[in-house]
Amino acid sequence: MIHYRIRPLRPEAHLFQVSLTVAEPTPEGQGLTLPAWIPGSYMIRDFARHIVSLEARAGDQPLDVAKIDKQTWQLPPVSGPVIVDYQVYAWDLSVRGAHLDTTHGYFNGPCVFLAAMGFEDQPCQVDIEAPEGAAYGTWKLATGLQRVSGPELGFGRFRADDYDALLDHPVEMGDFEHAEFEACGVPHQVVLSGRQRADMARLCRDLKPICEHHIKLFGEPAPMDRYVFMTLVTNGYGGLEHRNSTSLMSPRTDLPLRTDGPDRVRDGYRSYLGLCSHEYFHTWNVKRIKPAAFTPFDLRGEVHTELLWAFEGITSYYDDLSLARTGLIKPESYLELLGQTITRVYRGEGRHKQTVTESSFDAWTRFYKQDENAPNAIVSYYAKGALIALALDLTLRRLTDDARGLDDLMRLLWQRYGQTGEGVPEQGIRPLAEEVAGADLGDFFRQALYSTEDLPLAELLAERGITLHWRAAEGHGDLGGKPGGKPGAGKPGAASGEAPVNLGVRVAADPAGARVQLAYEQGAAMAAGLSAGDLIIAVDGLKVDAANLDTVLAAYAEGERVEVHAFRRDELMRFSVTLAPSEATTAWLSIDGGHLNDKGRAWLLNRG
Numbered sequence: 263m264i265h266y267r268i269r270p271l272r273p274e275a276h277l278f279q280v281s282l283t284v285a286e287p288t289p290e291g292q293g294l295t296l297p298a299w300i301p302g303s304y305m306i307r308d309f310a311r312h313i314v315s316l317e318a319r320a321g322d323q324p325l326d327v328a329k330i331d332k333q334t335w336q337l338p339p340v341s342g343p344v345i346v347d348y349q350v351y352a353w354d355l356s357v358r359g360a361h362l363d364t365t366h367g368y369f370n371g372p373c374v375f376l377a378a379m380g381f382e383d384q385p386c387q388v389d390i391e392a393p394e395g396a397a398y399g400t401w402k403l404a405t406g407l408q409r410v411s412g413p414e415l416g417f418g419r420f421r422a423d424d425y426d427a428l429l430d431h432p433v434e435m436g437d438f439e440h441a442e443f444e445a446c447g448v449p450h451q452v453v454l455s456g457r458q459r460a461d462m463a464r465l466c467r468d469l470k471p472i473c474e475h476h477i478k479l480f481g482e483p484a485p486m487d488r489y490v491f492m493t494l495v496t497n498g499y500g501g502l503e504h505r506n507s508t509s510l511m512s513p514r515t516d517l518p519l520r521t522d523g524p525d526r527v528r529d530g531y532r533s534y535l536g537l538c539s540h541e542y543f544h545t546w547n548v549k550r551i552k553p554a555a556f557t558p559f560d561l562r563g564e565v566h567t568e569l570l571w572a573f574e575g576i577t578s579y580y581d582d583l584s585l586a587r588t589g590l591i592k593p594e595s596y597l598e599l600l601g602q603t604i605t606r607v608y609r610g611e612g613r614h615k616q617t618v619t620e621s622s623f624d625a626w627t628r629f630y631k632q633d634e635n636a637p638n639a640i641v642s643y644y645a646k647g648a649l650i651a652l653a654l655d656l657t658l659r660r661l662t663d664d665a666r667g668l669d670d671l672m673r674l675l676w677q678r679y680g681q682t683g684e685g686v687p688e689q690g691i692r693p694l695a696e697e698v699a700g701a702d703l704g705d706f707f708r709q710a711l712y713s714t715e716d717l718p719l720a721e722l723l724a725e726r727g728i729t730l731h732w733r734a735a736e737g738h739g740d741l742g743g744k745p746g747g748k749p750g751a752g753k754p755g756a757a758s759g760e761a762p763v764n765l766g767v768r769v770a771a772d773p774a775g776a777r778v779q780l781a782y783e784q785g786a787a788m789a790a791g792l793s794a795g796d797l798i799i800a801v802d803g804l805k806v807d808a809a810n811l812d813t814v815l816a817a818y819a820e821g822e823r824v825e826v827h828a829f830r831r832d833e834l835m836r837f838s839v840t841l842a843p844s845e846a847t848t849a850w851l852s853i854d855g856g857h858l859n860d861k862g863r864a865w866l867l868n869r870g
């Protein structure tokens with residue numbers, strides 16, 4: 263048995279104390295290692311750099327510890343148990359890290375639990391202890407780990423079937439608020455940490471149909487016997503999926519309030535529900551239906567797969583769609599979200615440079631390490647992947663006259679791979695899709711996965727009585743999805759007579775002007791020499807900032823020249839910019855005739 267003990271040693275210093283006991287160490291000397299990354303977040307994070315001190319002993323005898331590489335240690339051969347004591351610095355407030363202060367503690371296994379090498383298949387026990395001191399007397403504990411001892415929501419002893427399971431159960435401790443609900447007979451816990459005034463009853467009421475939708479989509483019974491939604495309420499946004507829990511980060515303004523009324527879904531709350539829906543869908547799609555490359559995970563370094571478009575893209579497609587299918591949001595509200603996703607993909611030239619399979623493969627060094635040039639150079643396997651999922655769903659439905667669709671493909675993936683534990687081969691999706699379609703889908707997959715051609719979305723949506731419109735962006739806060747107030751239409755990228763002009767930059771507010779965050783490759787500013795990082799202070803001698811830049815430009819027409827003053831580092835520079843019309847890359851959707859036709863309902867509401 264492998265035994266761990268973890269306790270917040272000094273919350274004010276952000277230090278966890280961890281002890282690992284290996285009862286029968288390997289005869290040649292016990293090896294110890296910490297993962298370089300955490301499943302679900304494809305970037306090398308080198309968690310071992312947060313180990314502050316590490317000592318080992320056999321009985322009372324201190325042992326010499328040799329460091330082998332950045333994340334591996336070697337103990338000398340000994341007979342009898344060895345105990346390894348170490349401290350972990352926890353000051354990363356993210357869903358993939360560890361964080362400890364006087365208000366709460368949170369950790370992911372890969373940040374704190376060293377693997378006893380050679381024993382990864384063995385079950386392990388973990389004692390999780392409360393910090394010392396009266397100030398922490400009210401702290402509770404939430405985790406999906408299997409409890410061995412201790413009261414419900416209390417500190418105590420837990421177990422995991424193996425090291426992989428130990429890593430997949432994050433732990434939250436503190437004075438959090440919690441509530442429970444059941445979905446298809448499975449108990450679900452909702453935990454909110456941080457200051458907030460959320461309507462917990464509303465949250466449970468709305469999460470239940472989402473969970474039931476996903477469970478029924480893949481088929482009962484659910485693959486977990488309980489589930490925990492853990493949310494750290496802060497000003498960040500994000501989520502990470504686990505086998506029977508999820509860690510989320512959400513702004514408090516995205517949570518439902520008692521003052522919202524029973525049915526109002528604010529945009530922020532819609533986005534929070536979408537996030538919960540997304541991570542819950544992963545319970546099947548990526549936690550159990552996994553790429554063969556992740557079976558098992560090699561956490562020492564990068565593991566490449568071309569399949570992230572399927573695991574993140576299909577999940578991103580269903581996260582919002584299920585909100586409409588369950589009636590939590592109206593079809594129009596769903597189409598607004600879909601319009602925003604289309605807009606995100608079409609605003610970047612990167613979609614013409616990188617395929618989704620390339621984007622998946624290079625996630626480690628490109629999608630997860632985006633710089634100011636990212637929209638010009640890469641495509642998101644989330645957003646483009648979601649559009650491929652949409653196109654695949656509508657294509658399967660077209661070929662089977664709505665008898666079958668993407669739901670059937672997901673069920674087949676679940677039966678063939680999720681339930682068997684076999685990994686999905688890199689080319690494994692297409693044959694199953696063809697089985698659902700009863701037709702060859704070679705052309706579809708070639709175009710969607712291995713080319714950078716745009717998908718035939720307008721045509722596929724038109725069959726459902728939905729029209730895809732394009733217009734120019736109205737300012738830098740325009741996310742798309744809505745008709746917009748200004749005229750201007752046309753094909754994406756095509757000039758349109760009445761469209762407003764722009765500089766072809768994305769700017770951020772700065773006390774001294776408008777800071778260029780990114781210069782679009784086809785934009786007027788780049789052609790004139792402006793770059794990301796430049797601080798624009800004046801247009802034709804008039805002071806500008808991020809807030810008034812669009813208003814100032816509204817006085818100009820296509821083809822006119824303006825003089826732009828900007829600082830690059832501490833040098834004032836002058837650029838002569840020939841204004842170009844804004845490209846019509848902002849999408850929005852409308853329902854023909856104002857209400858969904860039969861084919862629209864069959865798809866969007868999954869109803870005949």
Ligand code: ZN
Pocket residue numbers: 540544573574577
């Ligand atoms: Zn995801």
